[in-house]
Amino acid sequence: MAFPDPKTSPAGGIAFGNRAEILPGSPLPDLNSVGGAAYGAHIKGDAASDVMAILCNAGVMPRVDAVTSMRSVNHPSILRLLDSGVVHWPQDDTHYYAFAFQRPTAPRMVQHIDQPMLSMSEDAINHYFVFPLIGALVELARTGMVHNAIRPTNIFWRMGSATAPQLGECMSASAGFGQPALFEPIERAMSQPRGRGVGSHLDDCYALGVTIAMLVLGQNPLQGLDDEAIVNMKIDKGTFNALIGNRRISASHVELFRGLLSDDARQRWSPTDLEQWTHGRRLTPKNSDVGRRAARHIDFEGKEYWQVRPLAAAMAANVAAAAQMVESGGLDKWIRRALGDDDRAAALEEVKTDLKEEGGKITNYEDQLVTRCCIALDPQGPIRYRGLSLMPAGIADMLVDASLTGNHLQALSEIISNKLVTLWVEMQKDAKVELVPLAQQYERMSGIIEKSSLGNGVERVIYELNDGLPCLSPFLRAQYVMTAKNLLPALERVATSGNRPHEPMDRHIAAFLAVRDRRSDGAFSALSSQDGTKRASALLTLYSGLQNRYGPDALPGIGQWLSPLLEPLVHRFLGKALRDKLQNLLRETATRGDLTALSRLVDDPNRIEQDQQQFRAARMLYLNIMKEIAHLENKLAHRDAVIRNTGKPMAASLSSYLAIVFVMLAILRAIWQGISGSLMG
Amino acid sequence: MATAKTDKAPAAAAAPPKKKGGKIGFFLIVILFAMAAPFIMPTLTLVLVGIMPTFIWLIIDTDPQKSSTASIGAMNCAGLTPFIIDLWVKGQTMENAVHILREPNNWLVILGSAGIGQLIVFAVPPMMASLTLNQAEARLKILRHNLEQLKSSWGPDVATTKPLDKIIKGE
Structure with missing residues (x-):
C-alpha cells in the first residue's frame, strides 16, 4: 500500500x-x-x-x-x-x-534586548503595557500555563501605542530554552538553558519584572554583560539592586520591582499579588536570607567567597578541590562559624553521612559528594553533577537532548539512579510538600533506569518524563511519531524507503510503546532474548496487536521487512512439506501486509504441537524400519540358517503330507480290493 | 568341593529342562510293543525291517531337530503301509511277512518311497531358502526406500535421538 x-x-x-x-x-x-x-x-x-x-x-x-x-x-x-x-x-x-x-498585530517590541527603548511616562507604561500584561499573567495562572518566554524580544507591541502588547509564543522550544539569563531567577539562570524545565508562575512574574524594568529604564541595565557575569552580579547584589540600583524611578515602580525581582521565590509577587497591586493595594516584600553573607570569607581555589551560592557553583566546577575541602571539615567550620547557619551545617553533615552509609563501591564518589554538598549549601539552586547544572524539572528535556546528541547521557542516568532529585526535594523547606510528587516520580524512574531489558532503561525514562515526545528511534526521527497509532504507518514509510535497518525495533521504539501504549514488561522480555525465533515471534505478536487495534489493514512494507526475520520461526516446523508450504504462505501473506495473519501462520501453537507429534511418530517408524532391516540383513547373511530353520521343517511337512496321501491311497486300494474280491466271490 | 558344587549349580540352571514325558512315552511304547509282540510279531518284523532306511538316516542325521529324518521316515512309512495292509489282509503270519520281505519289487517300493523322502530333503530346503531370501531382499528394498522417504520428509534428524528443542534451534 x-x-x-x-x-x-x-x-x-x-x-x-x-x-x-x-x-x-x-x-x-x-x-x-x-x-x-x-x-x-x-x-x-x-x-x-x-x-x-x-x-x-x-x-x-x-x-x-x-x-x-x-x-x-x-x-x-x-x-x-x-x-x-x-x-x-x-x-x-x-x-x-x-x-x-x-498573527501578532504589531512588530516585536525590540529586535534585541540591548536595543534602547522609547522613553514613556509612568502612567503610560502602567496603563498600556504593565496592566495588560498583568492580565495576561493572571490568565496564564488561571489556566495553569507557565510561559517561560517573557522578554522584550518576545512581546509584540508598537512602543507608545494604546494597543495592548501581546506575549509571543512559548511553545516551539522547551521551557526556558531561549530565555536569556537576565530574565530568569538566579537558580534557573545558573542552570543550562535546556536544564531549566518548566518553571512556575513566579518565574513568569520575575521575567515580567525585568521586562518592565528595562522599559522603565529605557534600556538594558546590564547591557554588555554575559550570562555568567549577570548571574554573579545578581547573586552578589540581588536582582533588584543589580538592575535598578540607585536609578531614579517612581515609588510605585520601586514597590513593583521589589515584589517582582525578589530573589527569594517565596517572597516574590504572584499574579494574584500583581492583580491586587493594580487595584491599589500595597504589599511590602519581606526580607530574605537568600543573599546572606558570611562574617568572613572562605578561600577556595585562590578566590574569596562570602556567600554559599557562588561557592556552590565554584565547588561544582572544581570537584577534586571541593571534595578535599569538604572532607577536611573546612567547609563545615566556615558555615558554622562565619555564616552562623547551623541548619545548613547539619544538612551538609547529613548528606556526607548518608553517602558514606550507602556502603559498597560508590561510583564517582567525589562527584556525588560534591553534588550532595552543593544541594545542601544551595537547596534552591540547580543540581550540579559532572559538568551538568540543571533544575529537577529540566532533567526531562536534558535527557532528550542527551539522547539525540549522545552527550551527558551517563551523567543524567547517574543523577536519576543516585536519587539526587529526592535529595534535592528533601532539602527544600517551604515548597517540600508540592515537590513530593516530583520526588516520587524520580524514585520510580531510578527503578526503571536500572533495568537493562528492552522497554526499560534510560530510554523509557525519557518517554515517562516527556509526555509529548515523539519516538526518538534514529530511523523514525524524520517521521515524528507521537502516538502508538502512528508507529506502524511510520514504520511502513521507512520500510518502503529502502533505507531500513535489519529489524524494525530498537530500544527507543520498545520504550516508546511501553509508555505510550502502556505495554507490560512481559511484552518486551522476549524481545530482549538472544534467541532469534523468540525475538521474531515477540516482534510479530507486538506489531500484529498494534495493527489489530489501530490498523491500517495492509502493511506490505513491514510484512516484507519482517519476512526474513520470521524464517527461523518457519524452521521450527520439522515436516519439510509443511515448512515449504508455510514458507510460500509466509511470502504471500507478507506481501499482503496482514501481520495478524502472519502471526497465525507461523506462531500457531496447535500447528506446532501437531507437527512435533508427527515428527515423534516418524522417528518411531524409522526406528522400527531400522530394526526390521537389521533382521532381514541378518537373514540374508546366514543362508544356512534359513535352510535349517525354514527349509528343512518345510521339507518335513511336505513329506508328511505326501505320506498321509500315500497311506490314504494304500488304504483305499485295500478297501477297493476287498470290495471287488467280495463281488467276484 | 564346595567350589565345584557352586560352579555346577548355575550350569544346571542354565541348561534347558529335559523332556521327561518323551522318555516315559518311549518306554511305554516299548513296553506296549513287548506286551503285544506275541500277537503282532509278523507286523513288527515287517515294520522293523521295512524302516531300516529311516533308522540308518536317524543315525547319520546331525540336525538336532531331525527334520531330514522326519521327512525320510514319513515317506518310508508311507511306502511300507500297503504291505502292512496286505499282511493284515492275507493273515498276520511270519510266513506272509517273510514272503513280503523276500519280494524285490516290494523293496523297490519301500526303498523308493524313502528315496522320494530323501529327494525332498535335498531339494525343498534350498528352494525354500531361495524363495524366503528373495522375499527378504524385496522387503529390504521397500524398507530402505521408506527410510529415504522419511529422511526427505523430516530431515536427517528423524534418524537421531536428538531432543526436539535442539533440532528446532538447529544445534
Missing part, C-alpha cells in the same frame, strides 16, 4: 492539526521563533484568518505536553494558539511539529 502524499491544498498549503494549513511559500522571517521558522498559514474554511505557523525545525523539542493548557488560554495580550500537529515538510521530506498562532 502506498501512502498518500502530504495533503496539499490548491493554494499550496500543507494541512496539519485539525484545520490549519501552513504555506511553505510564505516565510515570515520577522516572526521566526527560538524553536523554528515562521510561515504564513490559514485556517481551513476561514480564508480571512490572519494566522502564522511556527515550524519546529530547530532541533529543539516543542512543548507538546502544554498544548491543551495553551489552547485554553484566551487573552488579548497573549498570542492565541489556534491549532497544532505534525506536518510533512516536502523540502526535506521530514515530519515536524507545527503550531498555528494568531
